[in-house]
Amino acid sequence: xxxxxxxxxxxxxxxxxxxxxxxxxxxxxSAGEGGLTFRALSERLATGPGxxxxxxxxxxxxxxxxxxxxxxxxxxxxxxxxxxxxxDARAGAQSPEDTIRALALGMFDAMDAHPWxxxxxxQSAGALPTVRLFECIGQQVRALGAPAAGQWxxxxxxxxxxxxVGGQNxxxxxxxxxxxxxxxxxxxxxxDTWSALDERDYPFTRSVAxxxxxxxxxxxxxAGIDLILGGIQRSTExxxxxx
Amino acid sequence: xxxxxxxxxxxxxxxxxxxxxxxxxxxxxSAGEGGLTFRALSERLATGPGxxxxxxxxxxxxxxxxxxxxxxxxxxxxxxxxxxxxxDARAGAQSPEDTIRALALGMFDAMDAHPWxxxxxxQSAGALPTVRLFECIGQQVRALGAPAAGQWxxxxxxxxxxxxVGGQNxxxxxxxxxxxxxxxxxxxxxxDTWSALDERDYPFTRSVAxxxxxxxxxxxxxAGIDLILGGIQRSTExxxxxx
DNA sequence: ACCTGAACACCGTTCAAGT
DNA sequence: ACCTGAACACCGTTCAAGT
Numbered sequence: 001x002x003x004x005x006x007x008x009x010x011x012x013x014x015x016x017x018x019x020x021x022x023x024x025x026x027x028x029x030s031a032g033e034g035g036l037t038f039r040a041l042s043e044r045l046a047t048g049p050g051x052x053x054x055x056x057x058x059x060x061x062x063x064x065x066x067x068x069x070x071x072x073x074x075x076x077x078x079x080x081x082x083x084x085x086x087x088d089a090r091a092g093a094q095s096p097e098d099t100i101r102a103l104a105l106g107m108f109d110a111m112d113a114h115p116w117x118x119x120x121x122x123q124s125a126g127a128l129p130t131v132r133l134f135e136c137i138g139q140q141v142r143a144l145g146a147p148a149a150g151q152w153x154x155x156x157x158x159x160x161x162x163x164x165v166g167g168q169n170x171x172x173x174x175x176x177x178x179x180x181x182x183x184x185x186x187x188x189x190x191x192d193t194w195s196a197l198d199e200r201d202y203p204f205t206r207s208v209a210x211x212x213x214x215x216x217x218x219x220x221x222x223a224g225i226d227l228i229l230g231g232i233q234r235s236t237e238x239x240x241x242x243x
Numbered sequence: 244x245x246x247x248x249x250x251x252x253x254x255x256x257x258x259x260x261x262x263x264x265x266x267x268x269x270x271x272x273s274a275g276e277g278g279l280t281f282r283a284l285s286e287r288l289a290t291g292p293g294x295x296x297x298x299x300x301x302x303x304x305x306x307x308x309x310x311x312x313x314x315x316x317x318x319x320x321x322x323x324x325x326x327x328x329x330x331d332a333r334a335g336a337q338s339p340e341d342t343i344r345a346l347a348l349g350m351f352d353a354m355d356a357h358p359w360x361x362x363x364x365x366q367s368a369g370a371l372p373t374v375r376l377f378e379c380i381g382q383q384v385r386a387l388g389a390p391a392a393g394q395w396x397x398x399x400x401x402x403x404x405x406x407x408v409g410g411q412n413x414x415x416x417x418x419x420x421x422x423x424x425x426x427x428x429x430x431x432x433x434x435d436t437w438s439a440l441d442e443r444d445y446p447f448t449r450s451v452a453x454x455x456x457x458x459x460x461x462x463x464x465x466a467g468i469d470l471i472l473g474g475i476q477r478s479t480e481x482x483x484x485x486x
Numbered sequence: 487a488c489c490t491g492a493a494c495a496c497c498g499t500t501c502a503a504g505t
Numbered sequence: 506a507c508c509t510g511a512a513c514a515c516c517g518t519t520c521a522a523g524t
Contacts, residue, residue, distance in 0.1 A: 204382050235470065292510080
């Protein structure tokens, strides 16, 4: 209907796994996690719900595939582009730390743009999307010169931290969206709730309520990455000193 | 209006929020995440599905309440008991680091015993269960003597890491359970998959495949906590040196 | 090989009606 | 105030039947 002829070996509107995945991503982006439905999807693709099952095993499979398409894009971007244009112009290679930061920020931004990824990654466990991330982080950890014994835990820690932040941010997004609030109003409400907590039971949470109100998600995320990177470096130094 | 008299002023089998939450936890533990259904729940409680809505707003509310009941239990345990009996017998107070480790392990074990918590915590975003955890960690981070500016990010990092591991573990559990595999077989299969990856694209993942096969979840989890704690200490030292 | 669409077995949630 | 249970509007998935 819309697009011109490409490779007319097939009907332009014939189904394919890729087309289904693309439509799923659009649906998830526009309608949220609950928006991905075999009925909505088949309507968008102008078929019956059953047709989709010819190309996709089930809903879980579809979600993982959609997730993987996004993650693969992020990994490719990170591999191609350096942290920012300035750093690129200045010299050649960037440090492994910088690459890890770029990777982490890439994931942060992707999860910000597609909040549903956060929970999708928790449903895909040891599947391809997670492995991509794991590999990408692991290569940099190795380049960091961490002792072999520590590479596994360092990589796992970074991965879990990234997934944790992503999942939590996605949850916040969802919760804000459900109550039809924008980011600022949502954070304001949570901050109000925190401020109203009992002083004796929640002294810490109360004391940081105002920091929540206008904090920088992205900056805080990066601070956590730096904390872990610092811990890795520290453990490397300790190991070296013992030798 | 709620808990004036504990004595049996009501029929033994009358509904209450607590009874519903307890039954939900049992259902989730025994039948998994998908096992919590208003129909299954009402059957277990010998009522109609509609009756539950008198005490609970909706399914999300119920899941958060179930999650909170478990988390509250863990926090209470950590607050009461030290890391282990030996440490207790030896001296009085344990260090903030040890308390954080105990807290983290308590969460790990709880998420191991109730895998559904992992995903429930991602649906409860800024709600009570997360705040309990946040507060508990925050108090210890403060006790650590970290500079005020860093307390927020340190606490957030620890929280997100714990939630990330928990969510990922829960996902693995679910995936193993779906395919009717025990832990060892599941890890074996994943390790096989990793070993079969393309050497050029996944060198790191391939190289650690065997570490996966018989790794220690709990130990690795703690190693990540220690990495973050190390990073916190490192940043504290740096700040102090600059002064 | 690929697609159709009715049908099945569920689900969360509501609500008039009961006590 | 609390509970009942039928009913509603959905859902993922299947499958005989078509091309």
